[in-house]
Amino acid sequence: xxxxxxxxxxxxxxxxxxxxxxxxxxxxLAEQIDRDYAEKxxxxxxxxxGSFMFVSDLLKRITIPCEISFIRLSSYQDTKSTGKVKExxxxxxxxxxxxxxxLEDIVDTGHTVQGLLQQLKERGPSSVExxxxxxxPECLQHQLDIKYIAKSIPNDFVVGYGLDYNGLGRxxxxxxxxxx
Ligand code: 5GP
Ligand code: MG
Ligand code: MG
Numbered sequence: 001x002x003x004x005x006x007x008x009x010x011x012x013x014x015x016x017x018x019x020x021x022x023x024x025x026x027x028x029l030a031e032q033i034d035r036d037y038a039e040k041x042x043x044x045x046x047x048x049x050g051s052f053m054f055v056s057d058l059l060k061r062i063t064i065p066c067e068i069s070f071i072r073l074s075s076y077q078d079t080k081s082t083g084k085v086k087e088x089x090x091x092x093x094x095x096x097x098x099x100x101x102x103l104e105d106i107v108d109t110g111h112t113v114q115g116l117l118q119q120l121k122e123r124g125p126s127s128v129e130x131x132x133x134x135x136x137p138e139c140l141q142h143q144l145d146i147k148y149i150a151k152s153i154p155n156d157f158v159v160g161y162g163l164d165y166n167g168l169g170r171x172x173x174x175x176x177x178x179x180x
Contacts, residue, residue, distance in 0.1 A: 006176060008168040013159055013176035017151065022133075022161060022175065023057060025150040029131060030061035033101065033148060038064055040099040040127075045091070046070045047116070049170065050105030053162040054133040054150075058103065069093050073112060088119055095123040101148075105162050106134040110142035117144075134158065134175075 004015045033042075041064075046055035048070050059068055072089040100120060107113050113130055120128050131148035138155045159165045160172030169176070 004174075004176075005179070006169075006172075008159060008165045011165060012179040013165075013169075014179055015174050016156075016158060016177035017153075017161075017175040019161075019173045022150070026054070026057050026133075027061055029148050029150055030058055033058075033131065034062055034064055037066070037099060037101070041065050041067070042099045042101050043067045043069065043093055043095070044101050044103055045093075045120075046103045047105070047112075048072045050162045050164070051103050051133070052170075054105060055103050058131070067093065073116060088116065095120060095125045097124065097126050100125045100128045102128065102130045104130060104132040106136070106158070107132045107144070107146060108136050108139045110140045110144045113144055113146070114142040133161070134163075 001018055002015070006013050044055070044059060044066060046052065046068070049072075055068070055070075059066075069091070071091050073086050102113070102116060102120070104113060107130070117128060117130070129147040130144070132146055133150045135146060135149045135152045136155050137152050157165070157178040158175050159169035159178075160175040162170050163175070164170045
């Protein structure tokens with residue numbers, strides 16, 4: 001545990017959630033999902049770019065038969081949500097009659113997940129659930145039932161472990177919090 005301050009573009013960030021804690025929480029999520037989906041052969045859909053580390057670390061610990069694919073949406077600029085949900089890009093798997101688990105980096109206002117769930121449900125899946133690494137409960141603007149949450153955090157802008165600030169920071173193995 002080495003406290004560290006880093007600079008990305010014009011902002012400074014302090015270490016906030018260390019890799020060990022992230023992995024410990026992901027291990028618990030994986031056990032839960034393994035149990036819940038034992039007979040269901042789920043289709044995991046990672047939302048790029050932010051979820052790539054989460055998807056990798058989570059799915060290494062999933063032991064049941066499953067499929068893994070990635071989709072892209074992207075609607076976030078700087079440190080404020082634009083609230084616009086673009087279309088699902090890159091979804092080549094058949095979703096109909098499948099048990100889908102969406103894998104997200106972070107749920108903030110919930111606009112993105114709300115829109116994504118709407119679009120996925122139009123394709124007739126047997127079920128859709130969301131697993132997110134981070135959730136900011138204070139920011140949620142939709143009635144969303146998010147079944148799997150690794151960690152809830154206050155309303156602070158964070159980077160690292162897949163999450164970026166204008167393109168930078170995704171490669172960091174710990175999560176950092178912006179210094180206001
Ligand atoms: P929402 O639609 O829930 O408001 O925002 C979801 C998206 O906004 C996330 O997938 C992520 O890309 C971005 N986002 C929300 N909060 C943060 C944050 O604290 N840090 C970073 N890097 N991205 C965030
Ligand atoms: Mg995301
Ligand atoms: Mg981003």
